[in-house]
Amino acid sequence: MKPRKIPRRHTEKVVYVDGPNLFVIALAPSSNGKITESNESIIQTNTYSLEQWEIANCGRKITMPEFFALDASNCMDCPFSANSGTSECYTHKYQQYTGFLSQLRSIKREHLTPFDENKRTRILVLSEGRYIRFGTYGEPSLMDSTLVSQMARVASTWTGYTHQWDKDWAKPFASWFMASVHTESEVDLADEVGFRSFLAKDKDDPVVGVQCPASKEAGYKSTCQKCGLCSGTLGKGKKSVSIDEHY
DSSP states (O other), X not given: OOOOOOOSSOOEEEEEEEXXXXXXXXXXXXXXXXXXXXXXXXXXXXXXXHHHHHHHTSSSOOOHHHHHTTOHHHHTTOTTOTTTSOSOOTTOSHHHHHHHHHHHHTSOGGGOOBOOHHHHHHHHHHHTXXXXXXXXESOGGGSOHXXXXXXXXXXXXXXXXXXOXXXXXXXXXXXXXXXXXXXXXXXXXXXXXXXXXXXXXXXXXXXOSEEOTTSTTTTSOSOHHHHOOOSTTTSXXXXXXXXEOOO
């Protein structure tokens, strides 16, 4: 039996727990004009720590610094994380923060269950023919690589980025994700281990590879959904992609 056709504008999420982290694969309309101009439903993956779920549901008023300080297991050693970096991640803004809290507060304790084949099937049904934004929040290479492969295979386009590109365990994700780098020398190092790069550079530094078509400096000529260049070695494009730093 074929799965029922999912309407183009639809909201649904699949939630599972793996170790210290909570994974949310959500299908919902996006109003971010850089990501998609049509406001249709897209797949976005968020990786939270279970500590973040706990504090979001603790019943008292919490602050942004409290919430993001609990990102050691889901953001790891990202240079823009709160636990070990500068806390300058573009997600560390009030609008994104309130969205994360809303999503986490919609997840009841009984939903905190492990990944299983029923969840895999539902994720793939939701992903069919969609644009997938891996790593809207949190480190996407913490997801199961087989699941990522299957999602990308059924998607129309996808994008993904990882700061863990220099770790041996993250090497399989070069197929789908870009190495998130910040210097030309890191572009070279990422290339040596099989990753294409997404370079967030100083605005005065030269472009390496191609300039992001969805960036302000490129005049927003495209959207991430239409472009799809940031899709690892199995996706579109062969060169690195550059963008001016943005916080």
